[in-house]
Amino acid sequence: MGVVLGLLAGAAILTLTGGGGKIPPPPAGPILSECDGQLSELVIHYEPTAKASVVPVYRDFLGALASDVTVHVVCPSQTAFDELATALGDVKCRLSPVVVSHPVTTWSRDRWVALAPASDGGLTTLWSPRGEAAEEIWPARAGDERVGSDLAAAMAASLRALRSNLYFDGGDFLADSENVFVVSRVLPRNIQHTVNSRDELLQTLACGLKRHVILLDTSPDHHAGMYMVSVGGRRMLVGDPSLGRRYVKSAGDDGAMAEGFMGLPGGPDFTLETQHLFDAVADQCAAAGYQVTRLPVVPARDGRTYLTYANVLIDQLAGERIVYLPYYRGAEPLNAAAREVWESLGYKVRPVDCTSIYRHFGCLHCLVNVLKRRNQAGPWRDW
Amino acid sequence: MKTKDLMTVMTVAVATASLTVMTFWSGALNAGDDEGKPAAQNAKPKLLAHGIEMTLAAADDRTLTAGEEPVFELTAVNTTGEAATASIHIAMTASSPRDMMSRVPRLPSALWQQDQPLVLQPNEAKMIRIPVAVKLPANNMIAVSLGEANATPAAAAATSPELKPLQLRAGVPLSGIVAMNFSTAVPAVPAATANN
Numbered sequence: 001m002g003v004v005l006g007l008l009a010g011a012a013i014l015t016l017t018g019g020g021g022k023i024p025p026p027p028a029g030p031i032l033s034e035c036d037g038q039l040s041e042l043v044i045h046y047e048p049t050a051k052a053s054v055v056p057v058y059r060d061f062l063g064a065l066a067s068d069v070t071v072h073v074v075c076p077s078q079t080a081f082d083e084l085a086t087a088l089g090d091v092k093c094r095l096s097p098v099v100v101s102h103p104v105t106t107w108s109r110d111r112w113v114a115l116a117p118a119s120d121g122g123l124t125t126l127w128s129p130r131g132e133a134a135e136e137i138w139p140a141r142a143g144d145e146r147v148g149s150d151l152a153a154a155m156a157a158s159l160r161a162l163r164s165n166l167y168f169d170g171g172d173f174l175a176d177s178e179n180v181f182v183v184s185r186v187l188p189r190n191i192q193h194t195v196n197s198r199d200e201l202l203q204t205l206a207c208g209l210k211r212h213v214i215l216l217d218t219s220p221d222h223h224a225g226m227y228m229v230s231v232g233g234r235r236m237l238v239g240d241p242s243l244g245r246r247y248v249k250s251a252g253d254d255g256a257m258a259e260g261f262m263g264l265p266g267g268p269d270f271t272l273e274t275q276h277l278f279d280a281v282a283d284q285c286a287a288a289g290y291q292v293t294r295l296p297v298v299p300a301r302d303g304r305t306y307l308t309y310a311n312v313l314i315d316q317l318a319g320e321r322i323v324y325l326p327y328y329r330g331a332e333p334l335n336a337a338a339r340e341v342w343e344s345l346g347y348k349v350r351p352v353d354c355t356s357i358y359r360h361f362g363c364l365h366c367l368v369n370v371l372k373r374r375n376q377a378g379p380w381r382d383w
Numbered sequence: 384m385k386t387k388d389l390m391t392v393m394t395v396a397v398a399t400a401s402l403t404v405m406t407f408w409s410g411a412l413n414a415g416d417d418e419g420k421p422a423a424q425n426a427k428p429k430l431l432a433h434g435i436e437m438t439l440a441a442a443d444d445r446t447l448t449a450g451e452e453p454v455f456e457l458t459a460v461n462t463t464g465e466a467a468t469a470s471i472h473i474a475m476t477a478s479s480p481r482d483m484m485s486r487v488p489r490l491p492s493a494l495w496q497q498d499q500p501l502v503l504q505p506n507e508a509k510m511i512r513i514p515v516a517v518k519l520p521a522n523n524m525i526a527v528s529l530g531e532a533n534a535t536p537a538a539a540a541a542t543s544p545e546l547k548p549l550q551l552r553a554g555v556p557l558s559g560i561v562a563m564n565f566s567t568a569v570p571a572v573p574a575a576t577a578n579n
Contacts, residue, residue: 006397006400049483050484105483105486130424133488134480136568137523137566137568138480163421165421192429192561193428221490303490304481304487304489360485360486361481366486
């Protein structure tokens with residue numbers, strides 16, 4: 001009788017206390033698709049030293065958003081937030097400060113990926129990487145590592161933070177409603193460090209992201225959004241330097257040219273080797289069953305600076321598909337060619353001036369992370 | 384029920400309850416800890432080629448710092464019962480932020496590379512010291528990769544005095560690993576000291 005009473009008492013204690021206060025977390029849903037649903041809640045960073053580079057981009061982009069969109073602004077102080085709000089002027093969307101007590105970079109995209117709630121009314125999960133590259137030599141990058149938990153603390157009723165065992169940048173993933181493409185460099189960052197094999201990496205990613213994972217074997221050494229974008233319906237847009245070259249005068253036979261064009265470091269890179277990297281992405285998308293449409297792109301010789309038209313945000317409003325599309329002053333024929341591609345796919349283009357930002361190795365999509373979208377398609381497979 | 388029996392039942396019940404709680408309490412710890420420490424990272428990444436298991440480390444477990452010429456220790460263990468040979472390509476790269484506004488660090492640039500032939504008897508273990516006549520640059524992220532010499536695209540470029548960044552992108556091939564990662568951060572000099 002004593003044993004039975006003890007078991008009952010023990011079970012009651014465990015039930016009432018949650019077994020030590022660490023109740024297994026509710027399951028998360030899949031990584032948000034980047035091409036389905038209506039933009040609802042976004043996250044940007046604002047670091048005052050980056051004002052001249054980011055405000056022109058934010059002004060165009062945030063100025064085009066509707067009043068039912070909330071933009072959470074991660075910034076190091078309330079003063080910084082006020083400075084941004086003043087610089088932006090009248091915008092219809094709602095700006096909400098998330099003041100953190102540490103340095104941050106201006107790049108929101110890479111800090112975490114949003115996993116949808118597993119059920120209606122559930123929590124959105126921010127899945128952050130195990131660590132940030134270069135955090136030892138880059139104080140703001142060390143601060144970036146904390147942003148996922150900063151956001152969860154500020155919005156505890158709707159968000160939770162989860163830290164992955166893997167190394168990645170949020171921009172290493174490109175998700176639609178079926179698949180998540182993962183850039184090739186994620187493999188060497190993790191193999192024999194956090195996982196033992198390629199298969200283990202794929203399995204861990206599939207479990208975390210709850211989508212079918214396609215690991216690119218060959219791709220440019222950059223984030224996915226710099227050279228590819230899924231538009232849904234199994235169609236992928238992939239950058240093509242040979243298309244970009246048509247709009248860049250004076251390229252030599254070997255693809256090299258003077259550094260003059262748009263201030264690209266070392267000049268545009270139209271070498272066969274670089275072309276191959278972009279073509280390899282297109283081939284892998286086609287092999288995965290995607291229809292591929294090529295977009296003009298002009299990569300620079302430094303391998304980091306791109307004039308890209310894949311670094312976009314996609315929105316769906318009342319049956320209309322909208323793309324917030326970067327443009328670069330001084331590259332008008334290139335801008336027009338890219339716009340034509342998007343319009344041919346039925347997108348309404350909302351241009352965003354990214355002239356001030358592209359020299360910093362990123363663009364619009366890299367600055368903005370998406371926390372929530374309305375009307376994302378479900379259900380999803382249970383991986 | 385007598386008082387003595389009641390006491391016995393109560394004692395057993397308390398002991399059982401304690402045991403139950405202790406057993407199952409710890410089982411829930413760390414389950415999905417939202418900001419918990421991730422699982423431990425592999426201490427020494429291993430490359431396996433032709434039955435030879437290889438690891439790389441700084442000689443004498445030194446912490447490598449800016450300005451020094453590193454010495455590495457390659458440990459190779461033949462895990463088979465037959466003689467084994469392999470040729471290993473070792474490459475060291477460095478990368479740093481262009482500026483604090485950059486989204487990502489610059490592409491890694493080659494600091495040093497070497498092909499290392501290995502011949503091991505059955506079940507033999509060898510340690511090879513590899514001095515590197517290159518000073519480590521300050522405030523860089525350093526990566527040292529191991530791969531099979533014939534399988535690395537970087538190896539094809541080994542005849543050229545300097546690896547191009549594009550070749551280095553593939554410098555860590557599917558069959559290779561990043562064996563070591565470390566930074567050469569130099570602490571900032573406090574303002575008061577700097578002014579003196």
